[in-house]
Amino acid sequence: NAGVTQTPKFQVLKTGQSMTLQCAQDMNHEYMSWYRQDPGMGLRLIHYSVGAGITDQGEVPNGYNVSRSTTEDFPLRLLSAAPSQTSVYFCASSSQGVHEQFFGPGTRLTVL
Amino acid sequence: GEDVEQSLFLSVREGDSSVINCTYTDSSSTYLYWYKQEPGAGLQLLTYIFSNMDMKQDQRLTVLLNKKDKHLSLRIADTQTGDSAIYFCAESSGGYQKVTFGTGTKLQVIP
Numbered sequence: 001n002a003g004v005t006q007t008p009k010f011q012v013l014k015t016g017q018s019m020t021l022q023c024a025q026d027m028n029h030e031y032m033s034w035y036r037q038d039p040g041m042g043l044r045l046i047h048y049s050v051g052a053g054i055t056d057q058g059e060v061p062n063g064y065n066v067s068r069s070t071t072e073d074f075p076l077r078l079l080s081a082a083p084s085q086t087s088v089y090f091c092a093s094s095s096q097g098v099h100e101q102f103f104g105p106g107t108r109l110t111v112l
Numbered sequence: 113g114e115d116v117e118q119s120l121f122l123s124v125r126e127g128d129s130s131v132i133n134c135t136y137t138d139s140s141s142t143y144l145y146w147y148k149q150e151p152g153a154g155l156q157l158l159t160y161i162f163s164n165m166d167m168k169q170d171q172r173l174t175v176l177l178n179k180k181d182k183h184l185s186l187r188i189a190d191t192q193t194g195d196s197a198i199y200f201c202a203e204s205s206g207g208y209q210k211v212t213f214g215t216g217t218k219l220q221v222i223p
Contacts, residue, residue: 004154035213040120042200043155043213090154099143101211103154 002026004104006091012110013081021076021107023091031094032074033058033101034066036087043090049074081111116214118201123220130188132217134201137182141203144177146186149198149216158186158199188219196221 007022025032033048035058045058049068063085065077074093078085088108092101115137124130136144142163147155161168161175161184168175174187188195201214 040215042116042215045210092154099145099160100157101155103156105152105154 004091004093004102006089006104006107008107009105010108012112013078014112015082017081019078019081021078021089021091021109023074023076023104024072025074025091025093025102026072027093027095027102028071029093029095029102030071031096031101032068033092034064034074034076035090035092036060037090037106038087046076046089078109081109083111085109086111116201116203116212118199118214118217120215121218121220123222124191125222126191126193128191130186130191130195130219130221132186132188132199132201132219134184134186134214135182136184136201136203136212136214138203138205138212139182140205141182143204144175144184145200145202145204145211146173146175146184147200147202147213149200151197155200191219191221193221193223195219 004025030051034046035043037043044060047066049055052071055066088106090106091104094101118134145160146158148158149155172189176185198216198218200216202211204211
């Protein structure tokens, strides 16, 4: 099993550009989440999904869109990048009834 | 909303015990977690404890929970250089997609 994979590892965008951060898991997990990690602020939940076709907002959803068309994939879209979105983004997945969330290696995004 | 607080930094000598502390505000917290993040990597679950427990031990790790004071601690015995990482405390009131993470404590182990 590859676990949770994220691409790209690093990305630099200009203000106003759009892009999609990819996340995939091969563990057949129902639950998937996107977090952002900022210095001194821990991890904050952006969006999450409890299954294919079902998504919901987390703590900091503004400026981000998600969709879940398959169990495996959960892409995060930045519609119009802003410098405030400079962060490290983590995707995580977990299985119903199991407490452990499995995290991907992260994507480091810089918006100039 | 829920809040989870940790000190940002801890430095210990190799072989000593490390104690990382965490406080939380949500009185309905049911599960409390400790995650470890090594440099350049994602988080990895170390251990978790149910709110009806006071203590949980797993090899070199001891978790203590004081529910009255909403205080959680992680003790690492015989700390090694490989334990150098950021440790996150987290809590959930049951819906584990609604996990609230602390700011993380960076543990530095001095050889």
